[in-house]
Amino acid sequence: MSSLHFHYYYSFLVIFLFLLYSSASAARGTHSPPPPPHLRFKPTNGQFKILQVADMHYADGAATKCRDVLPQQFPTCSDLNTSAFLRRAILAEQPDLIVFTGDNIYATDSSDSGRSLNAAFAPAIEAKLPWAVVLGNHDQEGTLSREGVMRHVVGMNGTLSEINPTVMGSEIDGFGNYNLEVGGVNGSGLGNKSVMNLYFLDSGDYSTVASVSGYGWIKPSQQYWFQITSRQLQKAYKSKPQPQNESAPGLAFFHIPLPEYASFDSSNFTGVKQEPGGISSASVNSGFFTTLLDAGDVKAVFTGHDHLNDFCGKLTGINLCYGGGFGYHAYGKAGWARRARVVLATLEKTKKGEWGAVKSIRTWKRLDDEHLTTIDQQLLWSKKSTKKQPLMT
Numbered sequence: 001m002s003s004l005h006f007h008y009y010y011s012f013l014v015i016f017l018f019l020l021y022s023s024a025s026a027a028r029g030t031h032s033p034p035p036p037p038h039l040r041f042k043p044t045n046g047q048f049k050i051l052q053v054a055d056m057h058y059a060d061g062a063a064t065k066c067r068d069v070l071p072q073q074f075p076t077c078s079d080l081n082t083s084a085f086l087r088r089a090i091l092a093e094q095p096d097l098i099v100f101t102g103d104n105i106y107a108t109d110s111s112d113s114g115r116s117l118n119a120a121f122a123p124a125i126e127a128k129l130p131w132a133v134v135l136g137n138h139d140q141e142g143t144l145s146r147e148g149v150m151r152h153v154v155g156m157n158g159t160l161s162e163i164n165p166t167v168m169g170s171e172i173d174g175f176g177n178y179n180l181e182v183g184g185v186n187g188s189g190l191g192n193k194s195v196m197n198l199y200f201l202d203s204g205d206y207s208t209v210a211s212v213s214g215y216g217w218i219k220p221s222q223q224y225w226f227q228i229t230s231r232q233l234q235k236a237y238k239s240k241p242q243p244q245n246e247s248a249p250g251l252a253f254f255h256i257p258l259p260e261y262a263s264f265d266s267s268n269f270t271g272v273k274q275e276p277g278g279i280s281s282a283s284v285n286s287g288f289f290t291t292l293l294d295a296g297d298v299k300a301v302f303t304g305h306d307h308l309n310d311f312c313g314k315l316t317g318i319n320l321c322y323g324g325g326f327g328y329h330a331y332g333k334a335g336w337a338r339r340a341r342v343v344l345a346t347l348e349k350t351k352k353g354e355w356g357a358v359k360s361i362r363t364w365k366r367l368d369d370e371h372l373t374t375i376d377q378q379l380l381w382s383k384k385s386t387k388k389q390p391l392m393t
Contacts, residue, residue: 025120038160039097039130040183040260041195041300046347046355048182048196051095052253053340054304054323055136056082056143057106057330058120064109068332079119081328082338085368086123089340092372097160097180098124098224101304101323102136102203103253103330113142116154125157127268130289132198133161133177136305137205137215146205150175161200165225174202185347189242196249196358196372197233197297203256207282215256215305217282223291230295249358249381250297251343257281257303260289261320264313270378271311271322272364280306292318299361301379302341310339310365314376319380320360324365337367348383359383 007359058079060062067079090098100121110116124131132155140146153176162178180198184190204216232245244365259336262279293316300312300319307325314320324339325332332338342364348359360382367373 009382014044018042019251032149033319033348039181041182041185041345042096042354043187043355044187045124046185046349048191049093049095050251050343050345051089051093051340051342052323053086053089053098053326053330054101055103055307055325055330056086056100056120056327057103057108057138058082058116058327059109059329060111060116061119063178064329066328067330068107069328070334077328079189079329081329081368082326083119084330085124085326085338085340087127088368088372090129092366093342095129095342097198098131099198099200099302100131100133101234101253101302102134103106103138103304103327104133104136105142106138106327107140107142107144107165108138109329110142113139113144113149116142116270117152118156118201119148121153121156121159125210128158130258131158132180132200132253134160134200134201134254135174135205139153140205147175153194163202168249172221172225174222176202177222177225179233181233182345184357187211188354188356189350190244192240192385193244194233194248195236195237195347196251197230199229199250199298201226201254202283203254203303207284212284214283215258215280218226218254218288219286222382223286223288227291227295230252230297234297246357247297249299249345249361250295252292252298253360254303254335255303255307256305257322258289258320259285261303261313261322263315264311264320269311269313270376271324271378272309273311273386274308275306279309282391289318300343300363302343310376312363312376312380314380321380337369337373339368340366343380357383 059067061079105116137150153161182196183195184195200266237248259281302321304323309322310324312321321343347355350356359378364377
């Protein structure tokens with residue numbers, strides 16, 4: 001049996017065993033009701049805002065110099081510029097959640113991974129905002145293992161990150177697979193429901209299959225976890241009390257882009273695609289995009305990894321978006337501003353005048369220039385445009 005065949009045999013064996021475990025647990029009635037959401041839409045404006053921060057590449061603070069900046073910037077530029085940008089973006093946008101989509105630290109250049117993680121996330125903690133993390137391909141290359149990085153993160157103040165779903169324990173691949181529910185406005189008809197679901201997955205670092213080179217990918221066990229989680233959330237949203245006809249929209253966050261990101265050119269996306277290699281995805285297609293299509297609730301995917309790409313394009317109803325390079329110790333392009341992505345979900349008003357379900361999801365980017373310029377405002381999804389689009393060729 002080849003190493004690739006063995007890998008998939010093992011993955012599907014894991015899924016089979018989990019099915020047996022789930023059936024037994026259900027029969028014993030051991031499933032407890034879900035806890036109330038940590039996150040909620042604001043009652044003042046019916047909005048929920050996410051700040052996506054991709055590829056900080058933080059290392060040793062003031063001692064770590066910037067890469068790919070203008071000559072006049074270089075003498076005084078360091079990791080501290082990354083922290084300053086994060087503080088400016090938080091102050092300008094006042095997000096309800098910050099999502100860090102991997103390569104949070106550049107562990108190879110860090111003398112102490114734990115200290116680098118503390119410094120990288122310090123602005124979010126200082127702002128007393130909830131924040132969530134997924135791992136990239138560089139986070140574990142220092143003094144902490146991949147599991148060690150996630151264990152360090154989940155012990156920090158303010159984070160909603162989790163190591164892995166408790167329902168699957170150690171059976172799921174990777175570290176940092178979890179979901180967060182965003183509740184409706186407290187006191188409204190949907191106040192006790194999750195009206196928007198956030199999925200976080202570990203897209204790995206590098207291939208663990210000897211015959212396959214390149215980057216990692218989302219494994220079958222992770223996809224199965226996503227499928228059952230999505231199914232459960234959709235069922236709850238459509239059940240009493242206040243049963244809804246449509247599924248609550250979902251957003252997915254991970255580091256390495258899917259191969260389907262290569263489906264776009266300048267005629268069908270908003271933003272830029274300027275990486276020399278185009279798209280740096282895994283060399284195998286694990287089928288996660290098809291899994292997302294089949295689930296039906298995810299409206300947009302947000303990744304990092306390719307610092308010089310910052311586009312959003314829609315493929316068969318799902319937006320595939322980059323955050324754009326944020327960190328100053330990450331490779332970039334001199335004169336091309338570091339950037340962050342903002343995602344804004346807005347609720348509709350019901351006939352009774354109270355806040356209801358999600359009406360629209362929009363996005364834009366903030367540049368780290370003198371004016372924190374806003375660019376590329378874009379409607380990703382609205383309740384009016386739920387028809388499936390034809391498959392791109």
